[in-house]
Amino acid sequence: MTAATPHKTANPYENAIQQLDRALRYLEVSPGLADFLRRPRCEYTVNFPVRMDNGDIRMFTGYRVQHSIARGPAKGGIRYHPMVSMDEVRALAMWMTWKCAVVNLPYGGAKGGIIVDPRELSPGELERMTRRFAYELTPIIGPEKDIPAPDVNTGPQTMAWIMDTYSMVTGEPAPGVVTGKPITLGGSLGRVEATGRGVMYTTVRALRHLEIPVKGARVVVQGFGNVGSVAAYLLQDEGAKVIAISDVSGGLVNLDGIDVRDALAYAKAHGNLVQGYPKAKPISNEELLELECEVLVPAALENQITAANAGNIKARVIAEGANGPTTPDADDILASKGIMVIPDILCNAGGVTVSYLEWVQDRQRFFWTEQEINTRLEHIMNESFYAVLDIARNMKVDMRTAAYILAVQRVVDVAQLRGFYP
Numbered sequence: 347m348t349a350a351t352p353h354k355t356a357n358p359y360e361n362a363i364q365q366l367d368r369a370l371r372y373l374e375v376s377p378g379l380a381d382f383l384r385r386p387r388c389e390y391t392v393n394f395p396v397r398m399d400n401g402d403i404r405m406f407t408g409y410r411v412q413h414s415i416a417r418g419p420a421k422g423g424i425r426y427h428p429m430v431s432m433d434e435v436r437a438l439a440m441w442m443t444w445k446c447a448v449v450n451l452p453y454g455g456a457k458g459g460i461i462v463d464p465r466e467l468s469p470g471e472l473e474r475m476t477r478r479f480a481y482e483l484t485p486i487i488g489p490e491k492d493i494p495a496p497d498v499n500t501g502p503q504t505m506a507w508i509m510d511t512y513s514m515v516t517g518e519p520a521p522g523v524v525t526g527k528p529i530t531l532g533g534s535l536g537r538v539e540a541t542g543r544g545v546m547y548t549t550v551r552a553l554r555h556l557e558i559p560v561k562g563a564r565v566v567v568q569g570f571g572n573v574g575s576v577a578a579y580l581l582q583d584e585g586a587k588v589i590a591i592s593d594v595s596g597g598l599v600n601l602d603g604i605d606v607r608d609a610l611a612y613a614k615a616h617g618n619l620v621q622g623y624p625k626a627k628p629i630s631n632e633e634l635l636e637l638e639c640e641v642l643v644p645a646a647l648e649n650q651i652t653a654a655n656a657g658n659i660k661a662r663v664i665a666e667g668a669n670g671p672t673t674p675d676a677d678d679i680l681a682s683k684g685i686m687v688i689p690d691i692l693c694n695a696g697g698v699t700v701s702y703l704e705w706v707q708d709r710q711r712f713f714w715t716e717q718e719i720n721t722r723l724e725h726i727m728n729e730s731f732y733a734v735l736d737i738a739r740n741m742k743v744d745m746r747t748a749a750y751i752l753a754v755q756r757v758v759d760v761a762q763l764r765g766f767y768p
Contacts, residue, residue: 356649356673358437364674366440369750372741375758382761383754386436388412392482396475399468408479410458412492413439416761419490420456421446421698423497423526424479424504430459434648441669442698445691447753449730451702456492458483464499476504480511487512489522489709495701496526498647501572502538506531522708525701534704535716537697540723542576542667544696547727548688549577549641549665550584555735556686558662561585563640566661568592568631570613570620573667573694574645579606586641590634595621597634636660644671651676659685666690672746681744689746691753692734699726 363384370380390410395403409432412420422442435457443455460479464472486492496505505524509531512523521532529535536543553560563586567578570593578588588606590599593613598604604626613620621628635642635651636658644650645667651659656676664680664687666672672680672687680687700723707713714722738748 356652357433358648358670359433359440361649361670361673362437362440365746365750366444366754368674368747369754372743372747372751373755373758375754379758379761383414383757386411386413386439387415388486389432389436390483390486391432392479394478394482396471396478398471406460406462406475406479408458408460408482409435410456410483410486410492411435411439412454412456412486414443414454414757416757416764417443417447417454418452419454419488420492421451421453421495421701422456422458423495424458424460424500424508425497426460426462426464426499426504428461428463429647430461435459437648438669441691443757444750444753445695445698447756448691448734448749449695449699449726450756451698453493453698453702456494457497458494459497473507476507477511480508481515484512484515487523489520489705493522493701493705494524495698498571502526502528502533505533522705525704525708526697527704532704532708534700534707534713534719536719536723537700537704538572539576539580540700540719541573541694541697542578543580543720543723544699544727545573545577545643545645545665545667545693546580546584547696547724548693548731549581549643549663551728551731552663552665552686552688553640556662558640562587564589564638565641565643566590566634566637566639567643567645567667568597568634568650569644569646569668570610571645573697574643575606575610575613577643577645577665577667579610581641581643582606589639590629590637591620591626592629592631592634592646593618593620595619597629597631598623598626599629599634599637600626641665643667646671649673651680653679656680657683659683661685663688666693669694677744677746687745688731689734689749692730692745692749695730696723696727699723 438457446453527533642661648670651672653675656679
């Protein structure tokens with residue numbers, strides 16, 4: 347198994363429903379309103395043609411799901427991956443609703459994706475595919491309707507193509523239609539590091555709460571993309587010791603510590619893969635997840651920690667850099683072992699938080715410094731962490747359930763105030 351291989355038996359949408367239902371046990375929500383929360387408001391499937399470099403036409407399938415717009419415009423990333431499915435996108439859209447609510451952003455949740463391995467496409471083919479998908483989404487996205495962002499295998503260039511396509515179709519510049527753009531096109535300083543930085547902020551708070559010294563704390567990071575690598579070197583900057591990392595090429599371990607920035611430079615020089623890094627030994631993904639450490643950061647894909655391996659996890663803190671890396675049955679096992687899980691809807695909310703700040707800057711045409719962005723991000727992440735921790739303590743529940751209680755209640759409050767039209 348590679349570092350980013352999900353377990354096929356776990357349906358992410360069923361997991362998302364289970365997580366919601368656990369929180370609903372603690373809330374006074376009518377059956378009809380509970381059913382409203384479980385169902386996406388809009389599911390969009392498009393099958394579209396793209397001309398390949400050799401002149402052939404190839405068909406692609408893409409999805410966009412809006413789970414909720416109760417608290418504001420839908421917000422969520424677009425991913426390119428061969429394993430993208432409607433159920434995965436449904437789950438991710440629902441998680442985005444709770445993620446935005448738990449950090450109190452005025453957004454609902456959405457997600458999108460295309461079934462594709464982008465490594466198989468040339469830059470020109472990737473651009474044409476992205477632009478055609480953006481054109482197909484034009485009726486449902488917009489700065490006040492649904493605002494995409496980068497996700498797995500997408501980034502600032504992808505967002506630039508989407509923004510340009512949308513602007514050409516609508517006939518007016520629309521920098522606020524996406525976030526995660528290049529700085530020169532209205533992107534925000536600090537956005538690239540934002541998700542990993544949020545992981546670092548919440549992890550440091552968790553360690554301090556548990557009275558575990560940050561300095562020397564052993565960290566294992568599964569997934570060495572934008573989230574995992576940034577979280578790794580920022581935790582290292584705080585004094586932690588990163589002892590293992592992994593990506594799709596495999597895992598590496600060095601119990602004396604890995605220089606994360608050095609490993610990142612090696613990966614960039616070798617096809618963005620850590621395989622072959624000479625200052626650490628190879629390790630399988632299964633072994634990596636079960637290493638003895640203070641902090642485990644799963645930052646790959648969904649369903650990495652399951653009932654099959656949760657009993658072997660030896661971390662004191664699991665900081666979920668990825669969306670949905672832990673299944674509900676694994677949560678029960680981890681809780682019984684006293685492992686604190688910083689849930690994805692809190693832990694990796696730094697990305698959507700700075701996306702919100704980017705959107706605000708675009709709408710007002712006024713931009714802040716990177717220090718101002720990071721200060722605002724730290725304030726929001728800290729407030730959210732302690733709000734969730736207070737609920738966990740007062741209601742004697744785990745951190746994930748506490749985060750869901752907070753988020754779902756905020757959505758319920760707004761839905762009840764707004765009512766249901768007509």
